[in-house]
Amino acid sequence: MxxxxxxxxxxxxxxxxxxxxxxxxxxxxxxxxxxxxxxxxxxxxxxxxTHYDGQFWGTLKNLLFKPGKLTNTYLEGKRQKFVPPVKLYIFISFITFFLFAVFPPFNINFEGEKESQTEKQYKANQVEDARKMLDSIKAEGSFRGKDSVAINKVNAILKDSAQIDDLKNSFDMSKKLDDDFEFNGYTNRKSYDSGKVKNPSFYDFINVPVAHKFFELKEKGVTKGEIVKKLTETSFHNLPKALFIYLPIFAFFLWIFHNKKKWWYFDHGIFTLHYFSFLLLTILLFSFLYKLSNVTPTSISVIIYLLMNVVFFYSIIYFFIAHYKVYHTHGVISFIIGSILFMFNFFAFMFLVIGLGTVSFLMIH
Structure with missing residues (x-):
């Protein structure tokens, strides 16, 4: 062509x-x-x-259904048969985040659900009736056994109503950061800075910028929904950078647990590029199935949810299969090393995600 x-x-x-x-x-x-x-x-x-020799489609098929095949082929020196690892990762990363930008994988209600006037009135009447019943029983002066039961029920209704209100307020995205919101017990920047002068902490290099940003947003009167929306958008834009940063870290963990003479850091980098390309594809597939489940009948949605579970567990099992086929270690040893690597990378990536969230919060305007 x-x-x-x-x-x-x-x-x-x-x-x-x-x-x-x-x-x-x-x-x-x-x-x-x-x-x-x-x-x-x-x-x-x-x-x-996608040119005439089908290199890309052959690469995709082997990447998805033959764990470790692309890495083995590349390390054997057969490098014209499939798309090069770096080129493959960049292309899949571009496609994934481009589609996510055009079609967001999850629909988040940043404004919060509005309670109808009828619902508000019904709840208010229910609470008022419960209070009248309680006042009526107390006015009689003497309590019978059934009155005690009634009092307990009324108190339960009032308590549940208060708890539901508190819960709704917590998740109300339209609520502004007013005086009810605190940061480590402080309601404004001045009192926070004064407290930090008296009680400095080792973590102040993180806590202070976050606190200042919190009070800045509070002074602007932004809502929780606006913060969540901006935080989500900023985090999403930073995610490709975070994944790219994590590539050499993932390869470093592989390098630690394998023979340094037999396997070079370069070899682990090739394995990592192929594995991360696979993960991006599964994330893309998972989000597509999720959106599809929202527009299909319940009977079909059940099948789609089953497929989503299959994709999720396959993405976990895939690593162990690919690790075993590339590094050719004994089955039990490969599983043990794979489990340790999985645990290390899980905590390392969570640490990176927290850092990404912190940076994204500080970047909110």
């Missing part, structure tokens, strides 16, 4: 050699016109991955 209109001239624009067909035999550049239609920018990008 040609990536553009071929030139009539036979001289290579790159090195000057004669080009008999499409590509220069000396430097490999394609002999096409220097100016192309605007859509060429996009078609060229797609064609590079």
């Amino acid at each position: 040609s990536h553009g209109k071929l030139r009539e001239e036979k001289d290579c624009l790159n090195c000057g050699h004669i080009v008999e067909e499409h590509y220069c035999p000396h430097c490999g550049q394609q002999n096409i016109e220097t100016r192309q239609p605007f859509h060429y920018l996009f078609t060229h990008f797609v064609e590079d991955f």
Whole structure:
């Protein structure tokens, strides 16, 4: 498949050699016109991955259904058969986050659910009736056994109503950060800074910027929904950077637990790129199934949820299978090392996610 209109001239624009067909035999550049239609920018990008020899589709099939195959093939030196690891990861990462930006995987209500006037009135009447019953019993002066039972029921209704109100207030996204909201017991920046002067802490390098941002947002009168929305958007934009940063960390953990003479850090990097490419694809598939479940009948949604569970557990099992097939360790040893690596990476990635959330919070305007 040609990536553009071929030139009539036979001289290579790159090195000057004669080009008999499409590509220069000396430097490999394609002999096409220097100016192309605007859509060429996009078609060229797609064609590079889906060209005639099916390299991209073969890569995808092996990546998804043959754990470890791409890594083994690449390390054996057979590097023309499949898409190179770095190129594959960048392409899948681009597609995944582009689709997430256009079609958000989860629909979050940042405004909070509004309680109808009828519901408010019904709840108020229920609480008022309970209080009248309690006052009536107390007015009689003497309590019978059934009165004690009634009092307990009324108190339970009033208590449940208060707890429900507190819970709703906690999750009410339309509520502003008013004086009820505190940071470590402080309601404003001035009192917080005064307290920190008297009682400094080792974690002040983290706590102080977060507290200052909290009080800044509080002074602006932003709602919880606005904070959650901005935090979600900022975190999402930073996620590709976080994953890219974590790539060498994941490879480093692999390097620690394997023979340094047999396996180079480079080898672990190839394994990591393939595994992370697989994870991005499964995340994309999982989010697609989730959105599909929201627009299908209940009977079909049950099947989709089952598929989501299959995808989730397969993404966990995949690592152990790929690890076993690439590193060729004994089954039990491979499982033990894989479990330790899984645990290390889980906590390391959670630490990275917390750091990402903190940075994203500080970036809110």
